[in-house]
Amino acid sequence: MDRRHLEYFLAVAEQGSFTRAAATLSIAQPSLSHAIALLERDLGSQLFDRNGRGSRLTPEGEALLEPARQALRSFQVARGAVRAVSEGGFGQLSIITNTLWAVDPLSLMIGRFRALHPHVQVTVADPGRRSEVLEIVRSGGAELGLVDGEPPAGLLRSKWLMEQELVAVLPARSDPVGPTMTIADLVPFGLVSTPEGTALRTMVDERLEAAGRPGEVAVETAHLASVVPMVLAGAGAALLPQGLAADAAVKGARLLRLDPPARASVHLLWREGRLSALARQFVDVATGGPTDGGR
CATH class of the missing domain: 1.10.10.10 (Winged helix-like DNA-binding domain superfamily/Winged helix DNA-binding domain)
Structure with missing residues (x-):
């Protein structure tokens, strides 16, 4: 073969x-x-x-x-690593994460990396679930992945990237009480979120469960990009990381902090001992420090 x-x-x-x-x-x-x-x-x-x-x-x-498919992706990774060394920065880098973290922080990370390595081709895949990110990185289908929450040990190594505060996003004409809201306060507005198992929905469901309001999602959309437009159109309210929420505020949405505060930690991960030269450089650029030899 x-x-x-x-x-x-x-x-x-x-x-x-x-x-x-x-x-x-x-x-x-x-x-x-x-x-x-x-x-x-x-x-x-x-x-x-x-x-x-x-x-x-x-x-x-x-x-x-x-x-x-995974074997062919591994061939592409190997070819990209060799090209990165022999052709002065040419190569390919594969990253997998859900759309939520691809918008922020990954887009800024790729921007900084491409400024230093303009000839590198970067591909970003979008899985349906967090578990798919972990499995694809474990199997070598992608060199790097981004997930929220603490990554599992074993074959995977990781570095903390940032902590994103989750904020309430409401229509401009809404009339919430007070400067903050609880997750339960959002339920009467009608929560807009992505399908079960996605990163955003998991964060929403965990906080609804803790508040004793499980399953209280009024509008479920497979398109993360449509959440803010739906809120602006009055379809409901949303819980979003601060990066996406700030963009929603520019478009007219009203933002309120949650009480108690809600946060999500984002980690960059890779398979132990399998970082190519390009991927190691990406980790260095993204985290502001050297990796431990690709491990």
């Missing part, structure tokens, strides 16, 4: 046809079929059910799908 065989396998899986995959790869179909046959022989399993209407993955092929 080699990188080329995995690329061919993924092309057939994505196209659903050897003919279309061969055209996409710009190779002859017999060459593609021969490569897949070698891969199947190497694995001792049939990966595709071939019929006149196309090719479908077998259960064994389905099992190979994600490991093949």
Whole structure:
């Protein structure tokens, strides 16, 4: 099994046809079929059910799908690390985090890093859940990840980045009582949040649970970018980190601090012993200090 065989396998899986995959790869179909046959022989399993209407993955092929993608991402990471050393700053860096932390603080971190390394290509993936960030970094699917809360030990190492205060965001014409609010005070406005399991919703649910008001979310949206527009339109109120909340205030929203205060700690994490030269430089730029040798 080699990188080329995995690329061919993924092309057939994505196209659903050897003919279309061969055209996409710009190779002859017999060459593609021969490569897949070698891969199947190497694995001792049939990966595709071939019929006149196309090719479908077998259960064994389905099992190979994600490991093949991760393996190719690992090849890309290795290539980027070598390029970073041999070509004076060229390379690739993969980061995974939810949209909440991609906006703040990751966007500023990438800005500082790109100012120092303008030829580096940075890709940021957006998982649905915090657990996906941890698993993808553990498996090597991304070099770096951002999560809120204390990262688990084991294969992962981490550095604290910042603490974000969570504030109440209300429509401009709302009439809250007092300079602060409790999470329970927000419930009558109708809370707007993202789906269960996402970073924002988890923080909201934890605080609602502590206040004895579990499940009190009035509007659930899969699009984080739509939370503030919904609040401004009068659909409800939201609980947001101070960075996003400040942007909402510029657009006309009303901000109030929570009582008791609510905060979220954001950490940068990576797999122990697996930091490339580029990733190590990114950690240094992001945290203002050197890493311990990529560990």
